[in-house]
Amino acid sequence: MKSKWWLTGFLVCLAVACFSPLASSSPDGLERVAEDKGFIDLAQEAPFQIIADYVFPGIGNEAMATILAGLIGTLILFGAGYGVAWLIKSKKKKEEPAK
Amino acid sequence: MHIPDGFLNAATLASTGVVAAGGVGNAVRVARKKLGEKQVPLMGVLAAFIFAAQMLNFPIAGGTSGHVIGAALAAILLGPWASVLIMSCVLIAQCLIFQDGGLLALGANILNMGIIASFSGYYIYRLVCLVLGDSRRGRLVGGFAGAWASVFLASLACAIELAVSGASPIRVVLPVMAGFHAFIGIGEGLITAGVLRLVLATRADLLQLQRI
Numbered sequence: 001m002k003s004k005w006w007l008t009g010f011l012v013c014l015a016v017a018c019f020s021p022l023a024s025s026s027p028d029g030l031e032r033v034a035e036d037k038g039f040i041d042l043a044q045e046a047p048f049q050i051i052a053d054y055v056f057p058g059i060g061n062e063a064m065a066t067i068l069a070g071l072i073g074t075l076i077l078f079g080a081g082y083g084v085a086w087l088i089k090s091k092k093k094k095e096e097p098a099k
Numbered sequence: 100m101h102i103p104d105g106f107l108n109a110a111t112l113a114s115t116g117v118v119a120a121g122g123v124g125n126a127v128r129v130a131r132k133k134l135g136e137k138q139v140p141l142m143g144v145l146a147a148f149i150f151a152a153q154m155l156n157f158p159i160a161g162g163t164s165g166h167v168i169g170a171a172l173a174a175i176l177l178g179p180w181a182s183v184l185i186m187s188c189v190l191i192a193q194c195l196i197f198q199d200g201g202l203l204a205l206g207a208n209i210l211n212m213g214i215i216a217s218f219s220g221y222y223i224y225r226l227v228c229l230v231l232g233d234s235r236r237g238r239l240v241g242g243f244a245g246a247w248a249s250v251f252l253a254s255l256a257c258a259i260e261l262a263v264s265g266a267s268p269i270r271v272v273l274p275v276m277a278g279f280h281a282f283i284g285i286g287e288g289l290i291t292a293g294v295l296r297l298v299l300a301t302r303a304d305l306l307q308l309q310r311i
Contacts (some may be wrong), residue, residue, distance in 0.1 A: 029159075029279035050283070077189060080146055
């Protein structure tokens with residue numbers, strides 16, 4: 001039986017995302033420096049917002065909205081990382097017989 | 100350390116954008132030559148893990164928080180060019196979907212947290228393994244050192260970009276960015292070494308894969 005170790009890894013990632021409401025809400029290193037040194041006001045809002053600041057819009061409970069954003073992002077990035085690697089690998093296969 | 104739009108001037112945005120595009124292009128070329136069957140799911144898992152882990156800001160001194168970058172871990176497990184690809188996926192998704200990091204500043208963020216963090220983390224890890232031997236201890240110490248350095252050097256690059264853009268003078272912004280990220284790097288080092296320890300205990304063969 002082939003071990004699906006990556007499925008376990010992916011489930012661990014989803015579990016990690018569920019801890020996201022416990023994250024510190026203090027500004028991060030760069031934000032803190034920008035505040036202290038007076039250039040935070042230079043920051044511009046994004047021209048559009050989808051799941052801005054890792055809070056899924058339209059959900060009253062902020063912890064749930066954060067977890068949902070985290071789960072969606074984790075799912076998307078598993079797909080993106082796997083997909084990019086798969087695409088690169090499938091191109092490699094096509095090139096080899098032509099050699 | 101995601102730079103929003105507005106902090107960097109046009110010249111810095113353009114030059115970091117060109118370097119990042121060249122780096123990602125080369126990463127695709129290298130991966131096309133070396134990527135194997137086993138690395139495909141690992142790239143998915145690492146991209147997902149890095150996204151989830153980056154959400155978990157941990158507090159450091161004085162009302163400031165930090166989060167892992169994850170590039171050192173990806174580079175140690177898969178190699179620096181594969182790590183550039185993974186970090187680019189994460190940074191592009193954070194920018195487009197979660198409005199974390201500016202659209203125009205994407206190149207600078209890929210340069211700092213993708214390219215600089217991956218290569219510094221990887222080569223410092225390799226250096227420590229060379230000195231201490233390819234033992235479990237060598238790998239864990241190397242993982243910690245590489246991860247710490249990846250955060251520290253990425254923050255220096257970020258400070259230089261801010262300074263040349265005129266956001267803040269270099270003598271002001273460089274020491275404070277370095278100071279905060281010297282602390283944040285300790286968190287990155289502990290988490291990277293912790294994950295490596297877990298991988299060594301459960302799937303040590305993953306560390307034998309060809310590096311990309």
